[in-house]
Amino acid sequence: MTAAGSAEPQLGGVKTVASDAQGPLGASGVTPSATAVVESADDVVEVVRAAGAAGAALVATGCGARMSVGWPPARCDYALSTRRLDRVLEHRAEDLTVTVEAGVTLDELDRALAERGQCLPFDPAEPDRTTIGGLIAADACGPLRHSTGKVRDSLLGLDVVMGSGERLRAGGKVVKNVAGYDIGKLLVGSVGTLGVVVSATFKTRPRPQRETILAWPQATVAAAIEAAFELDRAGVGAAFLEAVPAARSEALGIDGAAALVVGLQGFAADVSAQSRRLEELSRGQAKEVASAAQLVATALRDCAVLEPERDSLRSRVALPPSELAGWVDRAVGEAGTRGLAIEVCAHAAIGVARIQVAPAEGAATGLLAEWMRSSARALGGWVIHESVPAALRRDLDPWGQSGVVVELMRGVKRVFDPEGVLSPGRFVGGI
Amino acid sequence: MNMERAEHSAIDDSLLRQCVHCGLCLDACPTYVELGNEADSPRGRIHLATALAGGDLELSDEAVRHFDLCLGCRACETACPSGVPYGRIIEETRAHIEARHRRSWLDRLRRSAVLAVFPHRGRLAWLTRLVRALQLVGLWPLVRRLVPAARLFPKLSAGQPLRSSEPDGEAVRRVGFLRGCVSDVVQPQVNAAAARVLRRARVAVDVAAGQGCCGALHLHAGDVDQARRLARANIDAFDGRELDAVVVTAAGCGAAMREYGELLRDDPAYRERAARFAARVRDVTELVEPLLPESGGGQGAGRRVTYHDACHLAHAQGVRSQPRALLSRIAGWQLVELEESDRCCGSAGSYNLTEPEMAAALAMRKVDCIERSGADCVAVANPGCALQIAAELRRRGNPMRVAHPLELVDESLAARSE
């Protein structure tokens, strides 16, 4: 609610700035009337309460990198920017934990952790534009997921302002804790529909002593996935195993072919031993990449979202790992018969692929999206369409979840946000 | 409460109190695994025994049922982190029950029938002669239909009674030899093989006269007085004969004799002698294994043997490695491990006679594992287990051989010396 007559527009006593279509909510396709820039937990409480009192809808955002996830908000009167919640509150290096505010980007946090020789256990795309809040809300992940798991596996505690305007503490700051229900898990991947994260505590990990990246050229991405699966089952202890398409290999310094890119991290002795092992298993075809490991790793992270400004369909598919190569082969075929150009990257040994479908006219993209979901479900897997082209945004369900579990999820939503203030309509079942 | 307890029970409260109720025994207990009922688990039985001892549980048929169903295999003792002497608890509880609980006539008949035959070598011999006669004239299948427990009897052959012997050359050890009742009559070839192996190991064997039943079955059935009488007789028989050890081929007897010290702890005349006797008891595999030379391999001719840990050897006496070493290192067989090797086969002394249903379920589980092992022969160091496993194999029409480890060692040594 913008206070009438005052010099500076405000919401709940917090200064607001005008939003514009190219601002942080751009990718969601909606434009709020104003954005409240919060600087403290109290600010968040005030803004959420004011929005609730006014019957307004509020969408929290960091840098806006993940705004494409989910349905477009059904309503959006105000945005709440967490970008000024920008402090690393407490890095307890001896405990391998860090408590950090929601507006800090992954790059910023990484620099802070590096001072004490540590890093975070996850590496989603666009670390310079991904805030802690966005990481949690979108359940973002990258290649490292292969060895260190997802956000849920490293999240220890949360300080949250619920949609009701009340402040909630979930979990704690210690690495082992079974007191009460594990509420933090509900916030991961909730796309801002339950609460606004103020700060979070994560496990950190020691920065690897050494890092080496090898590339193994392959005929196709499916072949790269196959090779990754074999390497993993042969006991190669990799930090990540990424399958990348030919179109992306140039950015990695590999010419022309699709490739399996293998990241080795850890103690020097392990890294060299695994490197030798890999050369053997690949009969000399896997070679250390020339460019600096850090650059390659960054390029790999961004594989999933290259050219984010294009109006393409981007989907994350998760399957039992042994099914992935076959499914990708079929997906490429399905796209071809529909005249669509697709690109596939994959966290190859854990069954997760990122599909980008180039913008196209007509119904073909929607049909392919439906095929992806039904074929994945048939194998026990799931597909989440993380970015849907504007033309399909009102019709293509990004989630595909239904049944009794959605009923339970509605109940969860009611507990956190009984009035439906936060990001209404973005989530599963229109929550 | 303590005074009241003294009137109510002979169960030693200090034993019960050692249980911290952690439940680590549950998965070790064959009856719990079969039934899933906590009252049929070691922790549950201790819980009930504690209630009985405290006088706040009625001794109903249902309550007694949970104790009757205990095999006494003592696998729970191996699993227990707190060192609870479950074997003693169950024996004291059974004595408590027998002194106070009136069983049905059928139950009494079944129980007394077992005890009427087993401790008496003469009656047992008579019974086996009868069985042999019935087997010869072809009436045996009919008997088996009428008396289910009869399925346990294998095809019997006449054996020679075991005699004391001296080795060629100087003896490295002198041991007393308890023949055991079942073993000596039903499987005479086992004691005979053991005697030959001991002789080759240069061990002098003294089959002392006056020895008898070890008393294990009485103790398990709650008849403590008779068990004590039998223990005293055995102590008298072997005492003062300058023996390095007293050996036995039946694990059940060995386990019982090792506890003579506990059994007679309140008998001033026998307390110390019993403790000394108990300390010298050895299973024959345990004694002979370190005395025999390596096989050099080959005698087993690549045949595979698997080994079933008799409860009263593995759990009660802690003997696990020596029988295995005898099979592979001495007899030269290829040893393949058995799944759940130390899970009770259901024989458990007279258990298969008093609790045929549970005994049969456990025998099936055991033989399932044996068949999965892919072995050509199963080695068992206790006559009860051997009969039980052989009966189940016969029922399935599986011709697999069941042998005592020393039988295989004996054959191997004989082949080598030829």
Place this chain on the structure above:
Amino acid sequence: MSATGTATAAISDTLIDEIRGVVGAEGLITDPAATRVYECDGFVLARKSPQLVVLPASREEVAATLRLLWQAEVPFVPRGAGTGLSGGCLPLQAPVMVGTSRLRRIREVDVANRRAVVEAGVVNLHVTRAVAEHGLLYAPDPSSQGACTVGGNVAENSGGPHTLKYGVTTNHVLGIELVLPDGRVVELGGVVDDVPGYDLRGFAIGGEGTVGLVTAATLRLVPVPAAVRTMMAVFGSVDDACRAVSAIIAAGVIPAALELMDRLIVQAVEDAYGFGFPTGAGAVLIVELDGLADGVAEQVEAVEALCRESSADEVRVARDEAERAALWKSRKKAFGAVGRLAPNYCTQDGVVPRGSVPEILRRISAVAERQRLRIANVFHAGDGNIHPIILFDERDEDEVRRVLDAGREILEACVDLGGSVTGEHGIGVEKIEQMPLIFSPTDLRVMAELRAVFDPLSRCNPGKILPTPGACVELGAPRRQVPL
């Protein structure tokens, strides 16, 4: 030793007959002698017998049983093996117990995708045994793993000595099959880790059986590490040992296990078993390292050097499996040895940030002095999960009271240092009183409301975790407590 619960609903003979119709006679326990043994789990300070114990043998039998109870408006308590240490399956306000001891099938082992679908009553260790031939294992290994069930592990979000590196149950469960209190069956999570929607699986894991009855779980399996090395370092003081722990972590080494024993424990172990610790040893640290062979060798050298720099008097690296087993034995036998120091003991479970371990140990000493008690410490130093063992004699009523006070004071100190009141035993009935120490009234209300999403009428394990009027439990004298 009594529990005060509100009056429980009566069970009609008709209901019993209907349930018998579902599970058969072998799945139903009504005899008071047998239901009595279900009056407590590994936590023995509070007791109450259920009137009826139901042991269904399939998901369908569970669903049908719960539906009957729902219609009859009778609350129930789920139970696994009953190895819990906080009274999580005490039938406090529920007359019926539904046990999982007959849900024992391993439904599927998918070696290629490293996962297994197992029923709730499957014993934790059986999972690892079933997959060992494929070079895989199930990582969470609570000390009770030889008896505790997967369903119980899911309910308690169980840990174990290898938590530091491998995480707890929630990190290894992809999906659960849950029967809601009204009998509806839902799948939470799935066979992959990217199921759309709120992570209800994550919420249910660690829910202490208050959101429904888990009938099966899809577990993640991990490859058996190529190399494992175990070592023991002897220090003059606990402070030196803690410095070594900090140095190891600071060096970027994440051991698979880091276990610490203090002077009292070391002496007890030495007196009882004679492991050959130097006399006057103030602390013993056991470090286990695993991973790829080359790196492990490098880490062993590093850890050895760091221990010596932290004034270790002796560092022993196990040369083979037998020596390794002996080292672990000294740790695992510790509790048996403690039994020799006093007639009774009581184990607490609290967590502090790893860096605050020396401070919490100082505070525990202060509590011991103030309450005139002896307290020994053996614990998971790597994740700050302490297990002070308070020695006492239950015949001394005043001492018992001081034991309970000391336990409370230690937990308060954990919270004061930024920790938690339980790292692995759970809240159950034991620590309900301590919940407000770490959670605000809003936090607790939200927990209650979320629980009600699954169980709106409080039919499933009522009176646990959250402070409510009916959940008051009067704790009796602590008996000997359980090794951990």
